Amino acid sequence: MKNGRFTYFKRLFLFCILIGLIPVMALGYFSYAKSSQLLLEKAYRSDRESVEQTQLRFEQKLKMVDNAQGQITNSPLVLDSMEQELGREDYQSYDKLMQSLYRLQLYEYGLSDVYLVNFNKNWILSSAGKESLKESGLNSTFADYANSGRLFFWTVFRPPHVENAAAPLWSMATVKTVPINSLNPLGILVAVLPSQELNKMIPSDSESSEMFVLNEQYQIIAASNQDWVGKDLSGEPYMETLKQVSTEAGQFQSNQDNYGITYRKSNYNGWIYVSKTNLSEITKESKAIGWVTLSICLAVLLLVLAASFVGTRRLYSPVRKLYDLVTDSSDMRGSTVESDEFYWIEKNMHMLMGKESRMRQQVQDFWVHKLLQDAVRSQEITDRIAGGELADWKRLQVLCVRIDTLDGTNYTDRDRDLLIFAVNNMAGEIIPHKLRLNPVVISDFQVTLLGSHLEQSEEWKQDVYGWAKELQSAVAVYLHLKISVGISPLITEWLDAPKAFREAKEALSCGMRLDQQSIVFLEDIQFEAVDSPVTYPQQIVHELFDHIKLLEEDRCRQLLEEFMAFITRKAISQQEFQLLLIRLVADLMRFVQEQGAHLNDIVPQDKAVVNEILSLKSNKEITVWLQTTMLQPLMDYIEARRELLQTKISDQMLALIHQEYDSPLTLESCAARLNYHPEYISRVFRKETGFVFSDYLSRHRLHMAKKLLVETSMTVTDISEKLMYNMPQNFIRYFRKMEGITPKQYRDLSQTKSEREATVQKASGGSP
Numbered sequence: 001m002k003n004g005r006f007t008y009f010k011r012l013f014l015f016c017i018l019i020g021l022i023p024v025m026a027l028g029y030f031s032y033a034k035s036s037q038l039l040l041e042k043a044y045r046s047d048r049e050s051v052e053q054t055q056l057r058f059e060q061k062l063k064m065v066d067n068a069q070g071q072i073t074n075s076p077l078v079l080d081s082m083e084q085e086l087g088r089e090d091y092q093s094y095d096k097l098m099q100s101l102y103r104l105q106l107y108e109y110g111l112s113d114v115y116l117v118n119f120n121k122n123w124i125l126s127s128a129g130k131e132s133l134k135e136s137g138l139n140s141t142f143a144d145y146a147n148s149g150r151l152f153f154w155t156v157f158r159p160p161h162v163e164n165a166a167a168p169l170w171s172m173a174t175v176k177t178v179p180i181n182s183l184n185p186l187g188i189l190v191a192v193l194p195s196q197e198l199n200k201m202i203p204s205d206s207e208s209s210e211m212f213v214l215n216e217q218y219q220i221i222a223a224s225n226q227d228w229v230g231k232d233l234s235g236e237p238y239m240e241t242l243k244q245v246s247t248e249a250g251q252f253q254s255n256q257d258n259y260g261i262t263y264r265k266s267n268y269n270g271w272i273y274v275s276k277t278n279l280s281e282i283t284k285e286s287k288a289i290g291w292v293t294l295s296i297c298l299a300v301l302l303l304v305l306a307a308s309f310v311g312t313r314r315l316y317s318p319v320r321k322l323y324d325l326v327t328d329s330s331d332m333r334g335s336t337v338e339s340d341e342f343y344w345i346e347k348n349m350h351m352l353m354g355k356e357s358r359m360r361q362q363v364q365d366f367w368v369h370k371l372l373q374d375a376v377r378s379q380e381i382t383d384r385i386a387g388g389e390l391a392d393w394k395r396l397q398v399l400c401v402r403i404d405t406l407d408g409t410n411y412t413d414r415d416r417d418l419l420i421f422a423v424n425n426m427a428g429e430i431i432p433h434k435l436r437l438n439p440v441v442i443s444d445f446q447v448t449l450l451g452s453h454l455e456q457s458e459e460w461k462q463d464v465y466g467w468a469k470e471l472q473s474a475v476a477v478y479l480h481l482k483i484s485v486g487i488s489p490l491i492t493e494w495l496d497a498p499k500a501f502r503e504a505k506e507a508l509s510c511g512m513r514l515d516q517q518s519i520v521f522l523e524d525i526q527f528e529a530v531d532s533p534v535t536y537p538q539q540i541v542h543e544l545f546d547h548i549k550l551l552e553e554d555r556c557r558q559l560l561e562e563f564m565a566f567i568t569r570k571a572i573s574q575q576e577f578q579l580l581l582i583r584l585v586a587d588l589m590r591f592v593q594e595q596g597a598h599l600n601d602i603v604p605q606d607k608a609v610v611n612e613i614l615s616l617k618s619n620k621e622i623t624v625w626l627q628t629t630m631l632q633p634l635m636d637y638i639e640a641r642r643e644l645l646q647t648k649i650s651d652q653m654l655a656l657i658h659q660e661y662d663s664p665l666t667l668e669s670c671a672a673r674l675n676y677h678p679e680y681i682s683r684v685f686r687k688e689t690g691f692v693f694s695d696y697l698s699r700h701r702l703h704m705a706k707k708l709l710v711e712t713s714m715t716v717t718d719i720s721e722k723l724m725y726n727m728p729q730n731f732i733r734y735f736r737k738m739e740g741i742t743p744k745q746y747r748d749l750s751q752t753k754s755e756r757e758a759t760v761q762k763a764s765g766g767s768p
Contacts, residue, residue: 008319013312020304028297035289040260040279043209044251047262047275050203052249054211055264055273057201058222062154062269065109065174065191072100073176073189078116082178082186085121086130097125110197112171115190116178117142145175145188152176154269156215157192170195170230172221195229198222214272218243221271242272253279364438372398372440372447374498381494391434393451396491397464400504401427401446401471404482404517405621411481419479420446426474431467445505449497457490461521468519476517484508485519536583537566545591551635560626564619581613581622588630602633649674649681650688661701662722667693702738705731709747716743 072078077096084090086097101114105127115138116125122133124142133139145155157173171194177185202211202224212223218234233239238254238261245252249264262275322345370376384390401423403416411419424446427439431448439448454460468485475483486507488500507522544559567580592602603609609629616622653670670693671678685693701723708719720731735743 009316013308016308016312024297024300028293031293032290043277047277051262051264051273051275054202059268068104069176069189069191073178073180079179082118086123111191112194113192118187120186146185151181195222199226209275209277211275216270365440368437368440371497372501391451395452397450398488398500398504399448399450400486400508401483402508404484423475427471430470472517482517487521489523537563541587548635551639556631557627560623564623568619578614582610585609649684653685657697657700664724709743710750
């Protein structure tokens, strides 16, 4: 054993640590998280209150300015002044107007200046006195105010005499039309509130929070930091969120720069009051709480470690003793697998139990082998029944299983033993344990001895058939094999078990006449006796040979099936059945010799024909073997010989046509000279050449006619007579049909072509 394994002591010690560690860590984390959350909520609550109070202070002051401005705007003095030039003759009105403007600039309002503008009379009144509107630098600004289409609004105001004014010189102006609520005002009243006055109403910055006020264009108009006044924040990341929110007040967190934003939107003038809190500053306070919590948790963990070590040693002591006892055994000595002590203890127990179970299984299997081979005494059976090792069954039966074939599977003969043992295990799982002895393997058979307390044999027979069918299905699904099952008749004595085993094997042998995957009860295949002796189906065999000669494969297969059906349904023994098969094989061998062939031409020398056919296990398998091993090669041999013979016949006919084309040659005369039937040689000639006899003869005579026209001076009439035409007209008509011109035209064209070639050749020979 390796000392580095993960022992049970380590696992137990780790478990105890985890029992103490998890609660302490959970409590510490909960405390830290809860305190951080409370600090954050406190900061947010403080920001909400601060923003709300700032908004109230701002709007209270703005509304005071608004009310005072409204009183002046609605006064008869201001309304009358809209029709006056305010010259020397209007000195009293001018003085009263100036006093009204001075009163509006009281300290409590904080206004830096007030402007009364008359557009029709072209004058402006302010703390500096009267001046011409057109000559004033504020002319365009006041004109924009009047044309804005609004009756009252707050806006940014920058003095005309200051260019690029710094933030502290920024001011806010409230504008009212004169007369009030007029879309086409005669004048306006503008009250200017400097940014310094607004900044006074904003609380001073805390360590973590900053507060400012934005106008509708997201410009800072007031801030706790005066340097910020006038700054445009529309491009800041958190402003996108602020633009999209529809609520009047709220809070959100800016993930880009880890800030908490608290805001309130004013319904009075559209300004936005914002508090920007640095969350990192807030979390600094919670870190101190975290360190304290961590210190407490570490101290508790040290106590848990000490208690866990002491408790684990006491609990581990009996386990260690048992483990040492196990590792000293011979079966476990030298093992190097890393695992804990209980693994080896459990493994040793399973090993001991497995050995006991296997030994008991082997003893039972050995006893079943002895019983089926007639090596058990009656007294031993009686003692086992009395001791409860055997059930006192009233009926016994042997079920014998054999693998049909390995052909068409992925197995070989070397796998047969493993496969039959796999079938043996399946039989043990399918057949109830209380109704059988241990399944065993004897030679190539799987054997199970069944027992029953039932008196009714039919009910028991149905159960046995069901188990056999289920076993066949399981083998087909898991092993992809076909098996046959032979079942003996019922017996009542234990000592008759060897006889029942022989009868089960006999049932399997009789199943050879049936299809594969058969389930055969021996008592079901006891055929009725017949009066006449069994005869060999000679008529079927003769007909089979005739159709082999005709190369009719389908009919040969049908005759083989008829032969197998004939010998299968007869009441004959298995030995007689095998003798009939051997006789059929012998007749086939003799037929092969009659066809002029040797057996080696049909069946390879390494095939033991008789042994192979007797080893087959089903009617269908025998039929397929005869078809593929004997009949098909024989028909292939006959067909090859016939093709060779047909080639010779076709060559002889072609020789006759080429040699005797100028004689009255007919198909019948050729057949008589070759000693074959005319229809046969006609079929052979057409198969080999692709032409019927008469067409080929006519084409050859035409070829010879063209040769005679070119090479001889014979007349057309003489040529037609030589080629066996009755009349020259018939020859001319056939020639024209095949060549498109008459024989005379063909001769003239051939002569012209020859003369031209001669001239060309002569000219070529005379040139240098």
